[in-house]
Amino acid sequence: MSDIVIYTIITVSAIGVVAAIILYLAAQKFKVYEDPRIDKVEEALPLANCGGCGYPGCRNFAEECVKADNLDLLFCPVGGNELMKTVAAILEKDAVEKAPQVAVIRCSGSFEHRPKINNYDGASNCTINAQLYSGDTGCEYGCLGLGECVDACTFDAMYMDEQTGLPVVIEDKCTSCGDCVRACPKDIIELRNKGKKDRRIFVSCINADKGGVAKKNCAVACIGCTKCEKECKYDAIVIENFLAYIDFNKCVLCRKCAPVCPTNAILEINFPPKKERVPKVEDKGVLAEKQADENTNLIELAKKNNDPEAKG
Amino acid sequence: MASKTESTLRNMVLALLIVALVSATSLGYIYELTKGPIEQAKLAKKLAAIQQVVPEFTNNPNADMYKVPSDVEGDTLEMYPAYNNDKLVGTAIKTFSDKGFSKRIYLMVGLLPDGSIKNIQVLEHAETPGLGDKMSKTKSDWSEQFNGKNPTDFSLKVTKDGGKVNAITAATISSRAYADAVERAYKTFMEHGKK
Amino acid sequence: MDYVIIIIGAIFVNNVVLAKFLGICPFIGVSKKVETAIGMTGAVTFVMVIATIVTYLIQKYVLVKFGIEYMQTITFILVIASLVQLVEIILKKVSPALFQALGIFLPLITTNCAVLGVAILAVGNKYDLLKSTVFAIATAVGFGLALIIFSGLREQMDLANIPKGMKGVPIAFVVAGILALAFMGFTGLA
Amino acid sequence: MSNNKTIEHTGIVKKMDNNSIIVGIIKNSGCASCQAKESCNVSDVEEKEIEIRNFENDFSIGEQVKVYFSESLGFRALFLGYVLPFLIVFIVLIVLTGAGADEGLSGLLALGSLAPYYLIIFIVKNKLKKTFSFSIKKLIHRDLFESIEQYN
């Protein structure tokens, strides 16, 4: 063996070992034990970092899942039950089943049904509008149509329908993260159970005015006539402040209430059409899907709406 | 991964020692192996440059190399005499200049015994691509203008400074440095270099 | 005068990041906030100086002495990697409070190209110990300068309407490019 | 020039006793969710624990909180942790080489000058502990969303 080789071996070994000891010490000092399961859980997560679970990011949620004794309080709305089952399997914990939910827009006051009584000319932002006044229609409660919810949705699951001036939720894309619910200054959006076969019934109105006033301002407002309340055998409907609300936990989707509503304020989604009925307000969820399939332009439109540049 | 080695101190030091030993030993041998070729490659490069700038020779100019102190303190020029059957046919001179645009530039200047320029090669430079680097033969034929000139009547200064060297457009500095290096080679050769 | 040239050269003319392309990863990765960038500069300066001194000594008294310069890469990287860790361990031992404060202020830096690059360049430039150290400091300052300017630009751009596709890293590179273009104005200063 | 600048981190209360709270800091910067996190050796991917001694409100374990640290303190820490030792090394080096000492010796001594420095730091450990104190605030709704945004 030549000198060079020997020197090489000696120096490298010496430096190597010294370095190794230092690095070892470092590793020992710094490495917080990271449960390998955190990585596994994280891998399973959608990694959207949307915050819908209540944690700042998916990784934090994963950590929490690993730490928690049970998963009762932990739920990733984006991944839904299936994901939680996977996570539970990884961690060998039980997952609580949560009914899948979807965002619904509780206002049907399209341009057609709810005439404008003035022009809004402020910043295109629902909260600013709501702070200033009740909106450009007579309904003090209804959608302002400036799309703050659409902007808030990180999943491109919403767009503004130019025809109606109302936001539309694209059911398939909605992850029920609730961002839109929090964004809307008028509390119009609600997360509701998706329902069996994605069918659901709800009152698409939150107008708490007396019937006459409500009706004057919007043709499809709930006027609190109590007809639906009486019709419902399951006590699923309550009326408060002249406004009906259907409790989705009690509703059995019997569809009795919808036809009796004199203003068509109750929406039925994804049901097969009833032949005898007069055509209703176009079912928005279905409309959304139809259009989403046939006409991608709308999606583009939604995107444009989403784009801060496009809005200026 | 059943048989994973445990992290005891003994294991660790041992493992590292082994890794270090194996790596060092193999490197050592590879070094020995490549040592020859590396040196050869360097030599080949030098010889190629020498060959380019002097007439055909029969000796080994590298072996006959001698150093001559230059006008810059502490720096010497390497002279590679080329003999064709014991007759000096030319000398390749490794010269330099600090007047370049960035860093020192090194040239191999081939002078015939009378001091006229046979050919020049750029050995090392860090001039700007597209500007100063036009002095190297691969980029442009600017340097051809020196070939066959004798500095006695070919003033090694750019035209701007009253000499005869046509500067590279927009790279007067590099041109100046090039000329400066050639002049250094010429002067040193004429004063002390002839052998 | 040598020192002035080294300093101006390393900070402006041959800025590590903008001209030499070293330490790009942290340049892109740790430049989202100005405060972090300032902190990073301090830490990098320290690490670079210590690393340069140590590698200089190793080069001169071990590698050259035994004629094994070819082992430069392997020894330098080991030395630098462990050095950074060592400092952290010591710091944590001697003052946990200080360590915590630094930890929350800065992401931990371990080796990056710039540190190794400076060590190798200092040796390659045949500087003596003091010059190597000055070179390391100037390089670190240059790194810091670029990083701080850049983080400012990025913070401002967070508030601009950057087109969708360009947001984030792509625009950061374009900005770095224009910054490099601007820094070419320093050409020839040293 | 706002002089009340702070550095903030979101964390989770991990341990508590009578006079201090330990908060685990959720990963620095965006690292936690970065796709290259494992390959990255620039920013740390480790959890940091921070001890907090001055607080007013009640906190519970597992609660998300915001930890505040004034920027000027951060810079002071930086100074003590990195800048000052660097200056010491550099000055020793200049003095020694200026005095004509051998390079190897001056290099080693310069590095060695860190030892007494750290010793001093060690001695004033408790004082430092008082200086570098963090404050803590409850995380309120909006902040939560903001910290989410930081990650996106």
Add this chain to the structure above:
Amino acid sequence: MLKTFAKGGVHPPENKLSAGQIIEQLSIPKTVTIPISQHIGAPATIIVNKNDQVKTGQVIAKSSGFVSANIHSSVSGKVTKIDAIPDSSGYRKQSIVIQVEGDEWDEKIDKSTQVKRDFNLSSEEIIQKIGEAGIVGLGGATFPSQVKLSVPKGMKAELLIINGVECEPYLTSDHRLMLEKGEEMLVGTKILMKALQVEKAIVGIENNKKDAIEHLTKLAKNFDGIAIQGLKVKYPQGGEKQLIKALTKREVPSGGLPISVGTVVHNVGTAYAVYEAVQKNKPLFERVVTVTGKSVSKPSNFIVRIGTSVNELIEAAGGLPDDTGKIISGGPMMGKALSNADVPVTKGTSGILIIPEGESRRGKIMDCIRCSKCVGVCPMGLEPFLLMSVTERSMYDRTEKERVMDCIECGSCSYTCPSFRPLLDYIRLGKAEVGKIIRSRKA
């Protein structure tokens, strides 16, 4: 020598169309709608019932807390309705509707027009009287005046400033009041001085009201301690912080009140209302309102009973012009746009401005070009463009750090922006959100 505040400000076209119009008494309407929240603070508590008979000046809703104010009936007649009625914001607010029957005033009120200069009340008595009369700041903020007069412990008022600046374009109600009721106003000022126990008062008036300055300077010779000061015309000089700066060179500290620099600011209208309350026992149930606009056929200044519909004011000024685009309650810089004109005049209504269609729309909103004009005009030294963009991105921490709460909502920034950015719209949003955060932090 004309004084003004140091930084920022704009000078929009003044358009004081009704400056020469004598204040007219508007005839009493058939019904009035009186909201119970016409001031900053807690709404008053209604103390009448449906079908009750009320007299002009009778209390119909009582102050419900420290920061609140009494509400008086502005007419005599029968309460026909107590209900939530949409106000100018479109939201429903509790209001009392009174059907007018004659005009029978409360007995205590002295209806004579004789100027009564002497008063002999203690500071506390004055403040109590002002409180009972339901007087709120008539300069726009409608802050209950008795609160402002009760100087907090540990602080001391040194100077009373009477705000006769009226820096808003178009509006002339304060101007006319100073000309026509100058003496009463100065007596009111004396009363306020007594209430605050200060020796000095300055009336600040912008130089575009030279006649008022002259008139008051003459009158003030008879009033000890009251000085009249002319000011350079610059919006928003009427903002109290700017006015204090202009008159005293003192800056109210960020987050502080005028009292922290020893001053209290009151509007001339308030001073006049104080005179009437203290000397004539007349509560605040009517006020001067300017009705104006470029296309209005008869720009006027009216004395109007609170609760009168804006429609009636507009009719009295020649009717709603055909090209109306916007109806604004207040001035063009700070006023509120009405969504319809069937809303009542309240204590805070200083003017009704009708803007023609052509001038009522903002330009197309473009990206900020960072021209820094908004920074230059902001009287508070803020950076409106920055406040807007951080608010837009919901970075409320940053919004707070950039001191959004200092904004006085003067609108100079939006006015001046060449990109028509809705700066103040977002700044208001930011203030609201930051306000919430600050409150929740305190909680």
Add this chain to the structure above:
Amino acid sequence: MSKLKIFTKGFIKENAVFALFLGLCPTLGTTTSAINGFAMGLATTFVLVMSNIVVSMVKNFIPDKVRIPAFIVIIATFVTIVELTMQAFVPDLFEVLGLFIPLIVVNCIILGRAEAFASKNNVLDSSIDGLGMGLGFAMALTILGAIREMLGSGAIFGFKFITGDGMLAFVLAPGAFIVLGYLIAITQLINKGDKKTVLEVLSGVWKIARSFLKFLNFSK
């Protein structure tokens, strides 16, 4: 994960340069021409594959806690081998790539990949992964180099297609950053799976070019 997937993910989805933003220094520093970039990419690939193989072979014998130093030694060894070999056989290229060869060690990728992949997988997967990542890296460098060479000196792989010089800025530092910026933008669009946007962008560029040419014709 299928072998093919392991191999291909390094090309776009997890491309070290375009998607992970790692190993940026050599990416920018050595891509003055396509061939340089390619060579650097190959050198890196070699180290990557070899070290992945060795690491996954010995991983069971290395205690966890000294994993990192052991890996560093292994990687540095291969880098030195590359260094020596290049010096011996392609000295010119070695000179051009210069400083960046030793820097392969730090190249975040290698350390990272060694950590992330090799220590967890078997030898075959590791080597496939290394090859994929390395070739992806080489591809990125070659593309970047080719574009810079094309714009900067009007040549591609050394074949000149215009007379005279190109735009020097692209050979120098600014061009490196700018070109890489745009390339990353495109990769990000592709990775988001937003094919339509990618097409839109490309067709947008094409339309711009076409309209511009039309305009030139028109003005003539």
Add this chain to the structure above:
Amino acid sequence: MSKLLTVAPSPHNYGKETIKTLMYGVIIALIPTLAVSIYFFGIGALIVTATAIVSAMLFEYLITKFLLKKEPTLSDGSAIITGMLLAFNVPSNLPVWIIIIGALVAIGIGKMTFGGLGNNPFNPALVGRVFLLVSFPVPMTSWPTPITARMQYLDAVTGATPLGILKEGVKNGEKVSALMDQIPSHMQLFIGNMGGSLGEVAGAALVLGLIYMLYKKVITWHIPGSILGTIVIFTGILWLINPDKYADPLFHLLTGGVLLGAIFMATDYVSSPMSVRGQLLFGVGIGVLTVVIRIAGAYPEGVSFAILIMNAFVPLINMYIKPKRFGEVIKNG
């Protein structure tokens, strides 16, 4: 009521200045300079300016339309300014294709990549200019001689710029006073009778533009004032120290792009600081860097670089130099 009322948050009053009026203000202010440069450089000036403007506008239009898919923003006039200023910053014998590349870089990379008007951190025209300078050093540094080259374009007779003569001369150890003989008198410099980029020579016309813009309140005096002041002071000190080596301050003001840069390029809203104090600092920075590059750098002229470098500092300046806040002084007091 048949028509609907408009409701908006206050203010309801809007100033008359719009982006358009401001931009056209700048364009008007640039016209005298254009006239002078056409007088001195003739058709070359005309061709270069026209090409730059047309291609800048074209690229802006195409990129907004096809890539950003926004409403076209051509009418705001900012692209015209960018084109004009790009042209003003290059020699009048620059081939058309190089100008087109410059416009593409200025608009494409310098402006639209960042999202268009208002979002770019750097001055687009300068990005284009410096890019060209670095990319095509030869054509970018051959300067047509004024008047003589009037009727020539690509084949124009070229000469050196005063700064070039100075730099080259000083490097060779000549005295400034001797070099001044090769350089036109200060008066000639002020009128614009010298070699240089086509818009930078016309000192008098540039000052006219400045006065117009100040009068129209398009810009304030702070940036140009601080730049020019700094240059005068800095070069003045050097000149007093060694008049053989350094030229007088007036010379520095009148030559090169100082006036063009200080009046039209550093004042670009988008890439300059927001607060008055920040603007002053920005100007001082540009002044110092300009002189440093002129005296010690490789380039004879440094204004473009100085402005670009200071553009990069603008976010930091904005972050740390805030306008004086009302009520700040007596905080907590």
